[in-house]
Amino acid sequence: MNLSNFGMDSITLAGPLESKLSASKAAGFSQIMLWAKDLAGHPGGLEQAVRLVKASGVRVTGIQVMRDFEGLSGALHEYKLDIAKNMLQVCQAVGAPLLMVCSSTSSHASGELPLIARHLAKLATLAVPLGVRVGYEALSWGRHVNQYAQSWEAVELADHANLGVVLDSFHMLANQADLDGLQDIPSEKIALVQLSDFMWRDIRSAEERLETARHLRVFPGEGAHSKELSELLRRLDRGGYRGDYSFEVFNDDYLQLSPDIVARRAHRAAKWVTDQVLRRSLQVRQPSAGHPTMA
Template identity: 65%
Template sequence: MAADSRPDRAAENHAFGQADDFGMDSITLAGPLEAKLAAMHEAGFRQVMLKASDIVGHPGGTDAAVRAVKASGLRVTGFQVLRDFEGLSGHLHDYKVDIAKAMLEMARAVGAPLLLLCSSTSTHASADPEVIARDLRKLAMLAVPLGLKVAYEGLSWGRTINEFTTAWEVVCRADAPNLGLGFDSFHAIATQTSLDALEQIDPDKIFLVQLADFMWQEIRSVEERISTARHFRVFPGEGVHSAQVADLVLRLAAMGYRGDYSFEVFNDDYQQLPLPLVAQRARRSALWLGEDVLRRSVPLPNRIRLKNTA
């Protein structure tokens, strides 16, 4: 992670190891934006990955949402998510460019450093890697005047780009300085993509890492993969892939990755629980990864220890 000059940063990392490199996605929590931000901050988090609906759905309007974010004490990790952008033509392409411009403006307004783009699932999109790269390059150029980056993530059910390896290939083909990779542990585990492929990736071009686990060893169909991703993710260490998540974080650290991690956990059960309870579950994961895993003392899977954050 880039150096942070805030005076509390060094003290926090001294007390909690690397736990403060981990944040939450607002998608995980139910309720109004202010309540989500407060629950995260009170649990000990110092960053948040925002979703567009939290901003545009605010009852006070987007300006009120932006003020709430800026008053929260949380740094914004990024802004999500632009979907089905690349590979289109004609009026579909023009439409998506307009959507992208609006999302980039919102990202800048909330202070996000990057916009997350997921690989297209559209049957109307071209599978030509050169066309995909061209559109990614165009989006990156639109982001330049706003001072933003674009992180491209390969959805495991993407039509053409569905692994982090192929997402990396098209990012390289696009060759834009503010275009990089968004890495999601769920998709890598779901597709059983070997983490050895990380050796091919420039760590400076990994712009964001999103982490989640899930509760079954094997995903047996694309339909089950989508359902699991959207409804049944759990925090790292709560599922059955703790060792793989730990391995991923250790590999990234060894590569020299110093960027942000965010817990992207879509879970219908968490949406029915009190916000502080869910945020504390997330904080346990951050402490496990930051204190135990990154300090090379990995506990047995599913044995997260709740530590005092006072």
């Protein structure tokens, strides 16, 4: 694990696309997770935004985010499928290898796991000829899928080579997830790991969960769950995960700071993460009989 494994998430940085790319690169990051609106909302249009990204030399980790996709039926399903096709085309245009799909919050969506799996597999099949992989993430407030173990269950049932699970530390921490389930997920089926923390131990209401998630996350090493994050990171490393980590930190305070300052904070977080993974508990050597230690 080294700096090349880590990237910024554009949602964490203030300013236009140009400044986000520049700040990430200046801080030493070689990749960035983009939101589709970063490209669609560029003043010069999508084509100019794509040229800008490619000229920056910064690799695109993936594109966010396809919402409320799975479990729908009829016209709603067809509508979402059409939107997904357009987002896959954006991925292809900018060279993004991953489209992120987060679990549905829609009251119109079915919670039937076989249907969810079929819809995810359908999307993964559409993504194959475009060279894009699909990653499925459990939102901690998802209507039917809100634990990472459930998202993995859906991905496993879909049984599609082009579909993986996205692990997000915020949602896992917010739900006090049992990390033992990580051992059930093959490392090659983890499409991405998103990292962030928050400043208090407990989330006391649904409103506080949303407020924290959307406005008050912090970088790893800055929050109240360093112990749990360290354990998560070590388990992923021991399980063989060698893929990308993205700092998805929604924080209104950071959006009032220069992108360069925030990117440097992210660089410190990357150093903190690697320290947690590389740090090992070494057993103290005990002197053998007849070989006392020297005073």
